[in-house]
Amino acid sequence: xxxYSTNNKDLRVDxxxxxxxxxxxxxxxxMPETITPLxxxxxxxxxxxxxNELGFHVAKQILGDSIPADALKQIVDEAITFDAPLVPLSPxxxxxxxxxxxxxxxxxxxxxxxxxxxxxxxxxxxxxLTVLVATSGDTGxxxxxxxxxxxxxxxxxxxxKGGVSxxxxxxxxxxxxxxxxxxxxxxxxDCQAMVKANxxxxxxxxxxxxxxxxxxxxxxxxxxAFYYFHAARQLPEGTEPVFVIPSGNFGNLTAGLFAQKLxxxxxxxxxxxxxxxxxxxxxxxxxxxxxxxxxxxxNAMDVGAPSNFARMKNLFENDWESMRENISGLAFDDDxxxxxxxxxxxxxxxxxxxxxxVGVLAAEAWLQASPEDICIVxxxxxxxxFLPTMEQxxxxxxxxxxxxxxxxxxxxxxAHAVSNDPKxxxxxx
Ligand SMILES: *Cc1c(COP(=O)(O)O)cnc(C)c1O
Numbered sequence: 019x020x021x022y023s024t025n026n027k028d029l030r031v032d033x034x035x036x037x038x039x040x041x042x043x044x045x046x047x048x049m050p051e052t053i054t055p056l057x058x059x060x061x062x063x064x065x066x067x068x069x070n071e072l073g074f075h076v077a078k079q080i081l082g083d084s085i086p087a088d089a090l091k092q093i094v095d096e097a098i099t100f101d102a103p104l105v106p107l108s109p110x111x112x113x114x115x116x117x118x119x120x121x122x123x124x125x126x127x128x129x130x131x132x133x134x135x136x137x138x139x140x141x142x143x144x145x146x147l148t149v150l151v152a153t154s155g156d157t158g159x160x161x162x163x164x165x166x167x168x169x170x171x172x173x174x175x176x177x178x179k180g181g182v183s184x185x186x187x188x189x190x191x192x193x194x195x196x197x198x199x200x201x202x203x204x205x206x207x208d209c210q211a212m213v214k215a216n217x218x219x220x221x222x223x224x225x226x227x228x229x230x231x232x233x234x235x236x237x238x239x240x241x242x243a244f245y246y247f248h249a250a251r252q253l254p255e256g257t258e259p260v261f262v263i264p265s266g267n268f269g270n271l272t273a274g275l276f277a278q279k280l281x282x283x284x285x286x287x288x289x290x291x292x293x294x295x296x297x298x299x300x301x302x303x304x305x306x307x308x309x310x311x312x313x314x315x316x317n318a319m320d321v322g323a324p325s326n327f328a329r330m331k332n333l334f335e336n337d338w339e340s341m342r343e344n345i346s347g348l349a350f351d352d353d354x355x356x357x358x359x360x361x362x363x364x365x366x367x368x369x370x371x372x373x374x375x376v377g378v379l380a381a382e383a384w385l386q387a388s389p390e391d392i393c394i395v396x397x398x399x400x401x402x403x404f405l406p407t408m409e410q411x412x413x414x415x416x417x418x419x420x421x422x423x424x425x426x427x428x429x430x431x432x433a434h435a436v437s438n439d440p441k442x443x444x445x446x447x
Contacts, residue, residue, distance in 0.1 A: 019082035021048040021236060024328045033084035034139045037132070037237045038147070040230035041217050047328050048236045050080055055281035065251045070098045073244040077131075079280055080240050089138055094241070097130035102245045104252040104394065107366045111381050111393050112259075113374065114249045117400035121189055122423055123318075124270065124398050125160035127245065128238030133164035133171075135237045136229065140170065143227075148447065149173040150216060151231040152209035154266060155182045155318035156399055159189030161231040162197045172196040173231070174446055176209040179435070181317060183404055185419075188426035191433045198446055204438030207311050207322055215440035226447045232267070234325050242273030247282055249394050258285040260388075262381045262395045264373040265289045266319035268297065268326040270396065271345070275333050285391060287345040290380035292316045292355065297324060298347025304338040315352050315407045316372040318399065348380040355379070359411045369416050371401040371408070 021036040023029040025046030031039075036048040056064075056079050064072060073094045078087065085093070100118040107113060119126025140147055147170060151161050158175040165173045175190050179201050182190070191199040202209050210232070216222060217230060231238070250259055261284060263271045271289055278284045289297050292314040300306045308323035334341040350358075358375040362368050370378060377395035384393055401408050402419040409417065436442040 019080070019084045020051045022051050023047070024049060024332045033081065037135055037139055037235065038229050039223070040235045041214075043220060045218065047234055047326070049329060049332055050236070053080060053276055053279040055279070061281075064247065065255070069101060069244065069248055070095050072247055073098050073241060076243050076247060076277070076280060077240055080243070080276065085135070085138065093131065093134040093138060097134055097241060098127065098244065100126070102248050104249055105368070107362065107368055107378075110385055110389070110391065111378070111395065112249075112253070113368065113370070113397045114245065114394050115397050116245060117397065119160075120422060121156065121159040121163045122400035122403055122420065123156035123160060124242070124245075124396065125156045126164070127241045128269070129157070129160035129164035129231065131241035132231060132235060132237040133161075133168055137168055137171065143170075145227045147171045148226050148228050149231045150176075150213050150228055150443065152176045152206065152213045153182070153190065154178070154206040154320055155186050156403070157232065158182075158199070159186060162190055162193050165231075166193050166197055167195060172198070174198045174200065174443065176200045176202050176212055176443070178206045178209055179203050181206055181313065181320070183317070183406070185403055185405065185423055185426060187431060187433075188429060189423075191431040192426055192429040194432060199433040200436050200442070200446065201433040202436055202438055202442075205311055206320060208438040210325070212438065212440040212443060216443055222444075228447075232325065239269055239273045239276065242270055243277040243280065246274050246277035246284075250282060250284075253392060253394075257392055258283045259394045260284075260286045260288060260381075260384060260391045262288040262290055262377045262384065262393050264316065264319060264377040264396060264398050265291055265297065266294070266321040266324065268324045268330060270398070272326045272329045272333070275330065279333070288380050288384050288393070289345055289347045290377045291347070291349045292319050292376055293349060293351050294320050294322055295347070295349035296322060297327065298349045300327075300338075301342045301345060301347040315355060315404070316376050318373060319376070346384070348383055350376050350379045356407075356411050359408070363412055363416065369401050369408070369412065370397065371399050372404050373398045
């Protein structure tokens with residue numbers, strides 16, 4: 019399988035270049051040159067396979083022969099060691115729990131697959147690989163956990179000062195070893211811009227063997243396609259779900275579009291955002307007008323210029339009409355989100371995190387107009403990652419902090435304070 023740049027379909031590279039270099043020199047994003055529907059034989063057995071086997075077939079279909087089948091099987095087996103169950107709030111409104119991995123957010127799927135894929139692709143290189151990653155919350159923790167102690171790699175994480183929750187920060191700053199955390203005096207968009215600026219310097223990149231772990235990296239999106247299949251097969255046979263996706267950088271939604279291209283029947287996509295609503299506004303009027311991000315209680319979605327938008331446009335061949343026929347955009351503010359957290363608790367006794375709550379609001383709005391549809395809302399993180407907000411709305415009782423997160427609170431934070439100047443990173447290379 020070859021990969022092309024969204025800025026130039028004639029620029030083709032192999033999997034190693036796409037994954038290890040992450041970004042093409044023309045500042046586009048890599049895309050698989052084709053995504054072919056899964057064969058008949060897959061559809062005969064897909065409902066009954068274990069999740070890791072399902073994942074293997076999906077990854078194989080996208081990657082072709084780029085990784086030999088036995089190596090790919092091992093990567094998926096080692097990466098996907100936890101489930102993604104569907105929990106009904108009502109027959110029409112289903113919650114896909116994506117927080118059963120080690121760092122309690124869906125990002126574990128992408129990060130764990132990426133770390134193992136990168137390690138496989140660079141196993142014969144002499145130079146250490148340096149992973150540079152900006153995080154608005156959950157990416158950093160997932161990436162740090164996925165690469166921690168992976169030989170031949172180190173990770174530098176940039177996060178916005180005061181822009182992530184206490185426990186999220188602990189996930190970034192307590193591992194030590196090959197993981198370095200930089201606390202940036204700026205926004206998430208600043209962090210992302212700092213990473214991008216260094217990636218555009220090819221010489222620097224090659225000298226330090228730099229790579230990225232943001233959702234701009236194609237290897238993160240591939241395993242995110244797995245759970246769309248897994249969600250759909252937990253519904254009665256023949257159901258075509260509406261997927262409702264709490265979105266920030268739109269990697270999750272892009273992976274869903276990959277799943278659809280692989281042949282998964284999907285009735286419609288709903289992109290749910292907080293007030294950082296660049297994509298819903300684009301879908302409404304066809305005018306792409308990114309803004310600086312505004313902080314909200316669903317902080318992993320505080321993105322003003324979503325990086326995967328270029329991939330979405332590419333998949334719809336720059337056709338706004340066709341994108342909005344398939345994707346609806348809905349945005350909600352913090353007051354509505356807080357209300358939804360309480361309402362879900364009162365009506366169903368389910369505890370939903372602020373990101374999932376934005377999704378529930380969007381699903382409810384969708385079901386008002388189309389009450390026969392079945393919506394699957396992606397619950398992108400465990401509520402305990404946002405404890406202060408959850409306790410404000412529900413009191414201190416209902417949110418249990420899983421042991422793998424709780425044990426971090428007593429560990430000391432180790433982070434380096436830096437300004438938002440891209441050159442700050444050079445000190446740490
Ligand atoms: C990363 C993240 C999102 C946004 O996902 P994108 O793929 O960037 O759209 C939503 N919710 C949570 C909890 C996240 O960590």
